Amino acid sequence: MLLARLGSRTILNKMSIKAALIDLSGTLHVEDNETPGSVEALERLRKTGIQIKFVTNTTKESSQTLYDRLIKIGFKLEKEEIYSSLSAARDFVKDANLKPFYLLSEDAKKDFPPQSLENECNSVVVGLAPESFHYECLNKAFNILLKNKEYPLVAVHQGKYYKRNDGLALGPGCFVKGLEYVTGKNATVIGKPNRYFFEKAVPDGIQIGECVMIGDDANDDVAGAMNIGMKAILVKTGKYLPDAEIPVQPTALLDNFASAVKWIENYNII
Structure with missing residues (x-):
C-alpha cells in the first residue's frame, strides 16, 4: 500500500517538459554537417508544442553567420530563437x-x-x-x-x-x-554554465523545472542546467568523451539529438 502511494505521488509530482534548451555546435551540427537525423528530429520536436530555444557558447561566429550556417544545413528556425553567449x-x-x-x-x-x-x-x-x-x-x-x-x-x-x-x-x-x-x-x-545565462534563456511563462537542456558538454550544458533545477540530456556527439569526468549525473545519456527527442516524446507521454 505504501509503495502504491509513493508511486502515485511520484506520478502526480512529475512535471512535464514544456521547453527545450538546445546546444548547437556538437549537438545539432558539427561545422557544416548535421549530427545524425537532427534536422528531422527538430521538426518532430516542434510538432510536440514544446517551446524551443537554441543556447550556444559559440563565439567564433556572429549571430547572423551562425544563423545562415544553420539554415544552409537545413534547419528551420528563427534568428530570434538563438540565445548566445555573444x-x-x-x-x-x-x-x-x-x-x-x-x-x-x-x-x-x-x-x-x-x-x-x-x-x-x-x-x-x-x-x-x-x-x-x-x-x-x-x-x-x-x-x-x-x-x-x-x-x-x-x-x-x-x-x-x-x-x-x-x-x-x-x-x-x-x-x-x-x-x-x-x-x-x-x-x-558570461556564457554557460553561468546561472544568469540559463535563467535568461528560459522562455517566458515556463518554470525552470519544466525545462530540459540538451548538449554535448558535461560541465557547461549538463552541470550548468542541473545546478539550477533543469533536467539535462548529455549526447555522445561533438566534444563528448566517454572517459571524461561527468561532474553531475545527467537525467539521460543518449547517442545523439535525435535520440534525445525520442526520450522527450516518451517522457511527456508516461
Whole structure:
C-alpha cells in the first residue's frame, strides 16, 4: 500500500517538459554537417508544442553567420530563437559602458560595439579567436588589464575544447585562465554554465523545472542546467568523451539529438 502511494505521488509530482534548451555546435551540427537525423528530429520536436530555444557558447561566429550556417544545413528556425553567449556578453559590455580590447574573431566582433583605441580600452573581452591567440595580442590584453585593478577581464565563456571536422580543438578557457594567472584577476564569465545565462534563456511563462537542456558538454550544458533545477540530456556527439569526468549525473545519456527527442516524446507521454 505504501509503495502504491509513493508511486502515485511520484506520478502526480512529475512535471512535464514544456521547453527545450538546445546546444548547437556538437549537438545539432558539427561545422557544416548535421549530427545524425537532427534536422528531422527538430521538426518532430516542434510538432510536440514544446517551446524551443537554441543556447550556444559559440563565439567564433556572429549571430547572423551562425544563423545562415544553420539554415544552409537545413534547419528551420528563427534568428530570434538563438540565445548566445555573444549576445549576453554584448549586453554586459553595453550595460557596464565598457571599452574593451577584443580577443574575438573578426566575425564575432560584428555583434559588439566598435573596437576602441588601445590607449582608451578599459577592459578585455575574450572569446574563441584562434587568429588572436598569439603573443602580441595576449600581451596587449595583459598590459591593458594591468593599468587599473578595476579593469575587468570578461570571458564570453571558458570552454576547454570544441569539436571540428578534423577533431577536437582548444577552446578559449586556457587563454582566460592564463590572463587570470598573470594579472591576478578573476574573469567575469558570461556564457554557460553561468546561472544568469540559463535563467535568461528560459522562455517566458515556463518554470525552470519544466525545462530540459540538451548538449554535448558535461560541465557547461549538463552541470550548468542541473545546478539550477533543469533536467539535462548529455549526447555522445561533438566534444563528448566517454572517459571524461561527468561532474553531475545527467537525467539521460543518449547517442545523439535525435535520440534525445525520442526520450522527450516518451517522457511527456508516461
